[in-house]
Amino acid sequence: MPIEFEIPESVKNQSNLTEMVAEQVIRKVSRYFDEHEHERPWEYINFIWPFIQQMEAANLKRSLEVKKNGHGKASGNGQKKQSTFQVRMIHMIENLSWGDAGIYLCTPSSALAGAAIQAVGTPDQKERFLDRFTHGKPKWGAMAMTEPQAGSDTSNIQTTARLDPETNEWVLNGEKIFVTNGSLASRESEGILVIWATLDRSLGRAGMRPFVVEAGTPGMTVTKLEEKLGIRASDTAAIVFQDCRIPYDNILGSPELKKPGARTEKGFKGAMKTFDSSRPWVAASAMGIARAAFEFTRDTLAAQGITIPVDAAYHELSAIQRDLLDMETQLKAGWLLTVRSAALMDAGQPNSLEASMAKVKSGQVVTRITQKCVELLGPLGYSRELLVEKWMRDAKINDIYEGTGQINTLIVARRILGYTRKELK
């Protein structure tokens, strides 16, 4: 395929729908759920669920087929129809987040858990854990890596997984915090959680594996619901595991352990692939918030007679016009990096570097744009009458989760320099 920037037809149709949902279903309850922190936006959840089921079904079917036909390297001879899953995801997420990023995060879906299972799960595991997202009541997937003492430094997680040889079960013990949709996935629906635990602490990363825990499993308890700066509609839970037993087959990737630094740390690396898809999602969500703030500010100023010129001489622009042009360009820069990272993944090409680039840029862009919009709109921007101040609060999370801005910059830096973790700390 030569260079092209055309939005695929199927994505366009879907995009029209999600735009409509964002405008008519989400926006109008945006403020309400910001001010009623632990309530659930059921109207949205029920509305979007049938649509999500279709997407989940299509994605599950495709991934099972790809597995059957050899290893997903579909691009080569152009015979197989190329996936548009990631591109559809980012368009959807961008639109929904334009409506409200917190409510978007309440979307019932396999989400990060699904991404992890898709990245390293066996066909059997995909069936067993992901099929539930194609029928029945709304369900959520969650991914729990972070612990009180281990955020950016994921190698420091302390939650343990021990094999009980008598029952052939894994036994999980530890505490996870900041789990997005943790409560929804573990006790408010028949969802699933992907929990990162260590089989052998002395091995560091090489000893870590993701495990799937199904909702309602004894020994898993939600201990806290966080109260946050923004995305207040989103469920952020702390979960404690106390002798939580799960079947042997719930481990993702091989249980076999390699010495650290051995050539393959496959279990860990394989599952880190989750980030290749989840980072573009976060980037897309960031871009949705940024567009919301930009469009609102642009239109409000336009009503005051301050418009964006098509191509006026620079010295004729006012400071506000320059700010608007800058925002508009930043928006484009962040979005194109996001599109590229998603399209590469759909094409079956490596995208880790590009995903981190998109994440870094859009995290910065959304922070800068929303803060600027609050500034430009004066007291209106700061007022809770409008949503601009909320967008500024919502924005910030995008520079924090799925790897902070610094951590993703670090990843980009290592890749462009060809450095290992040791060489660039």
Next chain:
Amino acid sequence: MYSFDLSEEQRLLVETVHRYATRSLRQAARQAEESSQAPADVLQSAWALGLLPATLPEEYGGFGEHSLLNGALYVEELAYGDAGLTLEILAPNLVAIPLLLAGSEAQKQHYLPLFAGEEMPKMAAAMLEPVILFDHRKLHTTARRQGDHYVLNGSKAMVIHAADAEWFLVYAHDEEAGSTQAFLVPADSAGLQVGDRNLWMGFNALQNHTLHLHDVQVGVAQRLGGEAGMDVTNVLNSSRIAVAAMGVGIARAAYEYARDYAKERVAFGEPIASRQSIAFMLAEMAIEIDATRLMVWEAAWKLDQGRDATHEAYLVARYAADMALKVADGAVQVLGGHGYIREHPVELWLRNARGLFTLVGAVMV
């Protein structure tokens, strides 16, 4: 569909120009800058690549079609080699592309084949003026209609190849139409005088002069636009894409140089690249370069599709200007004191990045 792969032809184009840019332009750049003289053989071999004829249709002597995307691809590579020499190489485009986009059929038939010969044609474009607050919509050079000819008055700056040009494409404010118009003016016209060579902070090898026009008469048939003026939009967009692509090229050169240097240079017992404050600068550069390139491609692709992307082209030209300057400045910083010394190219790229947008960029942003 979204896709970011080059076609087979584009890959070949990029490879060819990249090879030329690194083997010829990059090698010649320092000497050219210091001696204020672009080596004729290097320019001739650039012309021999046939980049301009490849954008002209067959009926006008070329062998291709006008594609801004292809243009963006090869211009980035040229500027990666050296931006100053790139301006010299692209100088004929500044006349040929406006002719192609805004000229009458007769003008195209007559002049465009001149751009498909063995030698670089002796043609020079005169747009920029020696003023601050330059605006291409409000040129100080005037064109007053008198019967079947116009009378041109004013001064132009940075007219590349003015010294031995046979034709000038002079932009002026058409007082009757109230807008910008361009005229093909023979160099031997009475009242036309090539002035001093312009000296800048960078681009020292660039043969460029001031041009003075004092009651220069030119026939109506030499006018590019119609009675109502010339539509400069497409011409400007083409330049915006080119200049933004040059920004990407300069930035990429500076970034790669700084990156490689940072891995070699040891301070406090470690390569400086293994410190975050250096590594993060390099990562930011890489991200910004990619983002800008994607914006260039998108705008070029849209324009090639015949869609309106004036605003996008305008935005990316501005963005590329800031980006190139920031990256080149960062590259000097990464090299420390060594970056300030003329033995390394980064100081030249910093000067060029600034100049590209002060001089060329001023025209369209």
